[in-house]
Amino acid sequence: MAIKFGRPIEMRDAPRRQTERQAPLASPSLDLAVRLRRNRKSEWARRLVRENVLTTDDLIWPMFVVDGHNVRTPVASMPGVDRLTVDQIVRDAERAARLDIPCIALFPFTEPSLRDEQGSEALNPENLVCQSVRAIKKEFPDIGVLCDVALDPFTSHGHDGLIADGRILNDETVAVLVKQALTQAEAGCDVIAPSDMMDGRVAAIREALDDNGFADVQIMSYAAKYASAFYGPFRDAIGSAKTLTGDKRTYQMDSANSDEALREVELDIAEGADMIMVKPGMPYLDIVRRVKDTFAMPTFVYQVSGEYAMIAGAGANGWIDGERAMMESLIGFKRAGADGILTYFAPKAAEKIKAER
């Protein structure tokens, strides 16, 4: 049945007599001058007073790259998400461009044989991320490409940094991250996104980019990144779930903390970050709001793999309306103050936004 402005079309011309003959409703018993439901009474009124909107401009689409040709391999814990070979990454970049998604983010599944203690493959200009950046930029130069800086997709131990005596080394790791960032910038990446949570990495990367002719390359820092259980499916997708020894609590933040997030963000801004990010998303909306209110910076939020898995998985099982839950979660980020959202739902949400226009 066609519905327009909340009322079935065929009702518009329906005879009124029957309703008119009914006794008028008893007058309302509450003497209320203010009734907030008035502004919700119909779709046009709700549209008129709506405070936040989600557009395709708000979306960054994270993708997983794998070696090979013309293959898409499903990630079991992320229904609807595949690992893509470079040629398929280019096809999805084309889809992103068609959907007016401004930016895509790249994460590699590195062959186990290429992983080592130092994560050396991160510095290989022919690695999957660099190949993808070049291939995308050749065909679609106008789409933004964001590259993660951290060693975990490349290390045999699954940590984001170098290890000695069971400890993650800070300054030694930063030296490698700087080289990784330069390798990605040379491949043509637009946005460098350090996700490693080492101290001082934004300043070091900014300086190296500037010294090497990459003054226009932006930095989006994972500024407030928490040690989270919600990264589980991502680690399946990049193949580091089984190899990760221990946890990342000596460098990623404690989920109990909020003031500390402001200090992290403040430092990254001082070190030269152009945009900052809070991660994960849904359990940390209070952090998004505090960061946005405090710094008025371009603020992003990452709806991470575990959040995607919860909504997509429950939706696939019919336990919730997955599509509505997706849109509700995304508008929640906008309401909390985010300027943009990294989300695996990007193509689906963009399609829905476009269909509704």
Ligand code: PBG
């Ligand atoms: C790597 C990195 C992670 C994510 C983005 N970059 C995982 C981690 O820190 O263990 C998580 C993304 C997601 O869960 O969707 N440093």
